[in-house]
Amino acid sequence: DTGVSQDPRHKITKRGQNVTFRCDPISEHNRLYWYRQTLGQGPEFLTYFQNEAQLEKSRLLSDRFSAERPKGSFSTLEIQRTEQGDSAMYLCASSLFGTGLSSPLHFGNGTRLTVT
Amino acid sequence: AQKITQTQPGMFVQEKEAVTLDCTYDTSDPSYGLFWYKQPSSGEMIFLIYQGSYDQQNATEGRYSLNFQKARKSANLVISASQLGDSAMYFCAILDTGRRALTFGSGTRLQVQP
Numbered sequence: 001d002t003g004v005s006q007d008p009r010h011k012i013t014k015r016g017q018n019v020t021f022r023c024d025p026i027s028e029h030n031r032l033y034w035y036r037q038t039l040g041q042g043p044e045f046l047t048y049f050q051n052e053a054q055l056e057k058s059r060l061l062s063d064r065f066s067a068e069r070p071k072g073s074f075s076t077l078e079i080q081r082t083e084q085g086d087s088a089m090y091l092c093a094s095s096l097f098g099t100g101l102s103s104p105l106h107f108g109n110g111t112r113l114t115v116t
Numbered sequence: 117a118q119k120i121t122q123t124q125p126g127m128f129v130q131e132k133e134a135v136t137l138d139c140t141y142d143t144s145d146p147s148y149g150l151f152w153y154k155q156p157s158s159g160e161m162i163f164l165i166y167q168g169s170y171d172q173q174n175a176t177e178g179r180y181s182l183n184f185q186k187a188r189k190s191a192n193l194v195i196s197a198s199q200l201g202d203s204a205m206y207f208c209a210i211l212d213t214g215r216r217a218l219t220f221g222s223g224t225r226l227q228v229q230p
Contacts, residue, residue: 033217042120042207042220043161056217089159093218101149101168101211105218107161 002026004108006092012114013082020078021111025094032075033105034067035091036060043091049075050097082115089113118143118210120221127226129198136183137193137224139208148212150191152182155205155223164206167191198228 005024013019025032031050035043046065047057051072061067064082069075079086089112093105119142129135141150152164167175167182175182183192195202205225209218 031216040223042209042222043218045217045219048217091161093161095216097216101147101213102166104151104163104166106163107153109158109160112159 004092004094004106006090006108006111008111009109010112010114012116015084015115016081018078018080019082019113020076021090021092021113023075023077023092023108025074025092026106027073029094029096029106030072031095031097032069033093033095034075034077035093037089037091037110038087046077079113082113084115087113087115118145118148118212118219120208120210120219122208122221122224124224125222127224129195129226129228131200131228131230132197134194134196135198135226137195137206137208137226139191139193139221141189141191141208141210143210143212145212148210150182150184151209151211151218152180152191152193153207153209153220154202155207157204161207165193195226200228200230202226203228 007022033048034046037043049069064080067077089110091110093107095105121140148169150167154162165177165180179196181194205223207223209220
């Protein structure tokens with residue numbers, strides 16, 4: 001168990017550019033979640049996958065955001081035409097669905113995005 | 117929809133004393149789980165403790181315990197014998213049987229003073 005890994009740790013981009021983040025979950029976990037966290041706030045749910053199927057998207061996830069988990073393993077989150085309001089910490093988490101409510105989400109260290 | 121309310125933006129506690137961080141929740145689901153996470157300044161979210169809605173006893177994990185009052189919809193975290201390393205943001209979160217995605221509160225910043 002090497003934990004949830006996110007890459008990159010930090011990303012600075014200019015407004016209007018596209019960015020892509022990667023998340024590698026804990027290997028045996030079948031659920032993968034993306035959250036966004038702004039300074040001083042709790043994480044906000046964006047979307048989640050069970051295996052390769054994207055089961056839910058928050059209304060926070062505008063058309064400029066897209067997430068994939070092509071083979072049910074790693075996931076990518078892409079933001080197109082970035083805006084300054086996209087500046088935040090993007091957190092990935094994974095869990096093992098089917099073991100009851102007590103199975104916690106395990107979080108990665110996040111990718112901090114700064115849009116200038 | 118689920119909702120978590122943490123009314124204490126910041127708390128101070130002296131080292132070695134106990135502290136209680138408040139959390140109230142709202143859900144229409146009869147089966148749910150409540151979680152507490154710690155987020156140090158380094159940013160990682162660290163799972164601390166879990167309480168199930170049907171659990172008869174309050175959860176405990178080392179120095180962490182959960183004061184679960186179902187009728188009042190509260191799930192307060194108690195940290196005993198505070199240590200300097202406990203200084204961090206603490207988030208309460210709820211998970212229901214439907215979506216299985218955590219809904220977080222706005223957090224409480226705890227500062228432990230020597």
